[in-house]
Amino acid sequence: EVQLEESGGGLVQPGGSLRLSCAASGFTFSNYAMNWVRQAPGKGLEWISGISGSGDTTFYADSVRGRFTISRDNSRDTLHLQMNSLRAEDAAVYYCAKGTFAVVVVGTQYNRLDPWGQGTLVTVSS
Amino acid sequence: DIQMTQSPLSLSASVGDRVTITCRASQTISSYLNWYQQKPGRAPKLLIYAASNLQSGVPSRFSGSGSGTDFTLTISSLQPEDFATYYCQHSYTALPFTFGQGTRLDIK
Numbered sequence: 001e002v003q004l005e006e007s008g009g010g011l012v013q014p015g016g017s018l019r020l021s022c023a024a025s026g027f028t029f030s031n032y033a034m035n036w037v038r039q040a041p042g043k044g045l046e047w048i049s050g051i052s053g054s055g056d057t058t059f060y061a062d063s064v065r066g067r068f069t070i071s072r073d074n075s076r077d078t079l080h081l082q083m084n085s086l087r088a089e090d091a092a093v094y095y096c097a098k099g100t101f102a103v104v105v106v107g108t109q110y111n112r113l114d115p116w117g118q119g120t121l122v123t124v125s126s
Numbered sequence: 127d128i129q130m131t132q133s134p135l136s137l138s139a140s141v142g143d144r145v146t147i148t149c150r151a152s153q154t155i156s157s158y159l160n161w162y163q164q165k166p167g168r169a170p171k172l173l174i175y176a177a178s179n180l181q182s183g184v185p186s187r188f189s190g191s192g193s194g195t196d197f198t199l200t201i202s203s204l205q206p207e208d209f210a211t212y213y214c215q216h217s218y219t220a221l222p223f224t225f226g227q228g229t230r231l232d233i234k
Contacts, residue, residue, distance in 0.1 A: 035223075037170075045162075045170065045213055047223040061222045095169055104221070109157040111217040114172040114181065 002026040002115055004096050009120030016086050016124075022079040022096030022117055030054065030074040033099035035113055036081050038092040046092075049081065050104035059104050064090075086124045093119040128152050128216050132226035138234040143204045147229045149197045149214035158218040161190055161199045164228075165210045173212075174199060209233050 008020040022034070035050040048061045049070040058070050069082040079096050097113035105111075129152035139145050149159065157177040162170040172181045174190035177197055187202040201208055214226040 044228045045164075045215070045225040047215075047221075047225070050221070050223075059221050105219050107219055109159075109176040109217065110179075111158070112160045112172055112175040113162075113170075113215070113223075114175075116169040116171070118169055 002098065004098065004115060004117035006094060006096055006117045006120035009094065009122045011123045011125065012086055013126050014087060014124055017082070017084045018086065018122060020081040020083065020094055020096075020120060020122075022081075024077045024079065024098070027098070029072075029077040031102055033102060033104045034070075034072060034079045035097045035099055035104070036070060036079075037095045037097055037113065037116070038090075039095070039119075040089070040092040043092075050099065051079070052104055053102035057104065083122070086122075088124050091122060091124045093121050095119045127222060128155065128218060128220055128224055130214055130216055130224050130226040132212075132214060132229050134229060135227060136230045136232065138232045139204055140234045141204050141206060145201045145204055145231065147199045147212055147214075147231075149192075149199070149226050151195045151197075151216055151218075154194045155216045155218040157193050158216055159190075159192065159197045160215045160217060161188075162213045162215065163208075163210050164213065170213065204231075206233075 003025045005023045050059045051070045067085045071080045097116045131150045159177045161174040164170040178190045211228045211230045
């Protein structure tokens, strides 16, 4: 069974940093792109970052580019999100989600996010 | 960015009802469209991919249709466990992968 489990969330002050992790199991981790999606309290879903299976290609939403860094350790089947210069508007539940292919963007309609982890809550407050 | 617009944003229905949710893309996205279900306090769950393909394990009362810019998610006969929020998401070759605002489906 494919499983994803996030960790690393918590309370951080504005301007601070936090590193999220997503432990994967049940599939060959290096063969699949991975993504981070967040959901602010009471709000909708926002895709924020994706990384290829090899880790050599990364993508970011404008809202986090330059502040967040996605990475992966394929030897440990773990995905990371380093979040710097955190703002109040970054407060959210952060989900990791498995892609369908080895690359984030692919020219087929069969690309989807499945499954998702249970999420980890990030609170940004002084 | 490609904008995804869902309607309605909220909907009240009864068990046994047929329900349709609409999603419109701001530009053509062929069939690069996925639907997710999210229950309170839970992670989203994939229901439909590539506009009309039912994810394994999802009940057949769920169906999706559409292509280009206009898409629909239909639940043929609502069950108690279907009351949730539903999101569309494009997977077109133009990041970011944006989601619709969500449609909250409540019990009437």
